[in-house]
Amino acid sequence: MESLISLVNKLQRACTALGDHGEENALPTLWDSLPTIAVVGGQSSGKSSVLESIVGKDFLPRGSGIVTRRPLVLQLHKIDGEREYAEFMHLPRKRFTDFGLVRKEIQDETDRETGRTKQISPVPIHLSIYSPNVVNLTLIDLPGLTKVAVEGQPDSVVADIENMVRSYIEKPNCIILAISPANQDLATSDAIKMSREVDPKGERTFGVLTKIDLMDKGTDAVDILEGRSYRLQYPWIGIVNRSQADINKNVDMIAARRREKEYFANTPEYKHLAHRMGSEHLGKILSKHLEQVIKSRIPGIQSLINKTIAELEGELNRLGKPIAADAGGKLYAIVEICRIFDQIYKEHLDGVRPGGEKVYNVFDAQLPAALKRLQFDKHLSMENVRKLITEADGYQPHLIAPEQGYRRLIESSLVSIRGPADAAVDAVHAILKDLVHKAINETPELKQYPTLRVEVANASFESLERMREESRKATLKLVDMECSYLTVDFFRKLPQDIEKGGNPAQSIFDRYNDSYLRRIGTTVLAYVNMVCASLRNSIPKSIVYCQVREAKRSLLDHFLTELGKKEAKQLGSMLDEDPAIMERRAALAKRLELYRSAQAEIDAVAWSK
Ligand SMILES: Nc1nc2c(ncn2[C@@H]2O[C@H](COP(=O)(O)OP(=O)(O)OP(=O)(O)O)[C@@H](O)[C@H]2O)c(=O)[nH]1
Numbered sequence: 001m002e003s004l005i006s007l008v009n010k011l012q013r014a015c016t017a018l019g020d021h022g023e024e025n026a027l028p029t030l031w032d033s034l035p036t037i038a039v040v041g042g043q044s045s046g047k048s049s050v051l052e053s054i055v056g057k058d059f060l061p062r063g064s065g066i067v068t069r070r071p072l073v074l075q076l077h078k079i080d081g082e083r084e085y086a087e088f089m090h091l092p093r094k095r096f097t098d099f100g101l102v103r104k105e106i107q108d109e110t111d112r113e114t115g116r117t118k119q120i121s122p123v124p125i126h127l128s129i130y131s132p133n134v135v136n137l138t139l140i141d142l143p144g145l146t147k148v149a150v151e152g153q154p155d156s157v158v159a160d161i162e163n164m165v166r167s168y169i170e171k172p173n174c175i176i177l178a179i180s181p182a183n184q185d186l187a188t189s190d191a192i193k194m195s196r197e198v199d200p201k202g203e204r205t206f207g208v209l210t211k212i213d214l215m216d217k218g219t220d221a222v223d224i225l226e227g228r229s230y231r232l233q234y235p236w237i238g239i240v241n242r243s244q245a246d247i248n249k250n251v252d253m254i255a256a257r258r259r260e261k262e263y264f265a266n267t268p269e270y271k272h273l274a275h276r277m278g279s280e281h282l283g284k285i286l287s288k289h290l291e292q293v294i295k296s297r298i299p300g301i302q303s304l305i306n307k308t309i310a311e312l313e314g315e316l317n318r319l320g321k322p323i324a325a326d327a328g329g330k331l332y333a334i335v336e337i338c339r340i341f342d343q344i345y346k347e348h349l350d351g352v353r354p355g356g357e358k359v360y361n362v363f364d365a366q367l368p369a370a371l372k373r374l375q376f377d378k379h380l381s382m383e384n385v386r387k388l389i390t391e392a393d394g395y396q397p398h399l400i401a402p403e404q405g406y407r408r409l410i411e412s413s414l415v416s417i418r419g420p421a422d423a424a425v426d427a428v429h430a431i432l433k434d435l436v437h438k439a440i441n442e443t444p445e446l447k448q449y450p451t452l453r454v455e456v457a458n459a460s461f462e463s464l465e466r467m468r469e470e471s472r473k474a475t476l477k478l479v480d481m482e483c484s485y486l487t488v489d490f491f492r493k494l495p496q497d498i499e500k501g502g503n504p505a506q507s508i509f510d511r512y513n514d515s516y517l518r519r520i521g522t523t524v525l526a527y528v529n530m531v532c533a534s535l536r537n538s539i540p541k542s543i544v545y546c547q548v549r550e551a552k553r554s555l556l557d558h559f560l561t562e563l564g565k566k567e568a569k570q571l572g573s574m575l576d577e578d579p580a581i582m583e584r585r586a587a588l589a590k591r592l593e594l595y596r597s598a599q600a601e602i603d604a605v606a607w608s609k
Pocket of ligand 1: 041042043044045046047048049050061062063066067068143144145210211212213214239240241242243244245247
């Protein structure tokens, strides 16, 4: 089980190193779910002394008045061997073997943050102690609760300390070491008041009674220690720390512990309780309790780690892969991104993603509507027919059939189909262009590289422009073809007599009577409508062939061919990622690594249970 606690310590250290110490904006969750022990009590109640005796070392600033002015996060690590040393997080790689210097550094580091006044600060000091004489624990020493501000302190200090202490002990995974001095009335104990507030059922509060040796003669703490004065779920533990006089005389810790043991063993009132009194017992109890708590927390921590890993992986996926360093890698990355974009683009056209259906709408609705708006019947009004027929005859009126007139009437009608044909070409082009925008936005890899995004967009638009021109040529050619050669059969099948008309004896302007002209108009209209119906079918084919099919086949062909000719530097400039994203990715990857190793370690512990 030692390994379990050391795993927790490892996780906490790793989180701390990543700035993950449960503060806002960091990842508070992992830190929050791991148990810690916070020492809470009124000023000078003996908090630092209790901590020191658990550790078995003199290293904390102590004395009367307000001494602890910043939270101290203390991690104890049990190690093999003889040597003992301490390390501060703000002084990495500096090992303190002289614990007197540790005390001085705590004082100096406190002053650095708060000045030499009596101000307090919520910014914690992180200290790790490595020793063969400790159990693995994480303890937090907090500034003592007070009732009034003393000189040099703002009036808010009372509430500030309370809030700071509360912020640590209200977390459900915090084990509260509530320190009350035996020489004060328990009813006035700040520690009990505060712990009751955040842990009303006393499920995570350990009552510690200090200064038992300082009680008035004739009084004792048996009622408290036996849980009769204030019942907690766990038994009260009495402590006799070193007095200020002992400290001044440099009474060492080992001697102090021995004396404490003797005190409980030899004082008649406490003899029967001696086996569960004292600092050493407190250390053991805490370690045992912590083990149990961690055991119960493993599934929660596991699911938290798994959830965080999934979130980190999700965000890393969204940010995309990092860029390869060499030209080949870069080229590969670009081609791969283009392939993904191209695939998404095709999916839009093929109906896997929306948008492609708009092309059909052009052919099914827009083109027919535009053709209808041409109003051939109006163009072939009697007046127009008469005008064109007579003009086409020139000085020599036709003899049998107005061949030239027919041709002119038909050509002048059919040529107007160029307009709708042209518009259909443009409409489909606009749709294809719009789908490029869509596909670009839906290609996450392109979000990563703004320059490549622009290049891919431009290359696609250039290709589409080329395709549009091809399509325009081909489509207009279809219309022109219809103008250039008329379907002879259509006319051959017409009843011959209708072609006879006009009276050559009359003037050129009234040679043709209305019914003759009407018949010509009707014939031409029938022919034009037949051609129009046929173009209505063939224009879409031409457009799809030249634009849609080509866009699917070769949208980025030209771009990719040119890409192969580029130098590494040019390729690199296309992959000029936002530096903020690169930093974020690196930070996420580092964090992911931490969580993965945490996952592996905790899984190993969980399986070996
Ligand atoms: N005789 C005796 N003196 C004690 C005991 N516990 C603490 N003291 C003395 O009480 C004084 C305050 O002890 P600290 O451990 O500094 O108390 P603290 O709660 O950490 O104080 P702040 O951090 O200032 O709030 C010191 O002079 C200690 O020597 C005890 O059990 N017996």
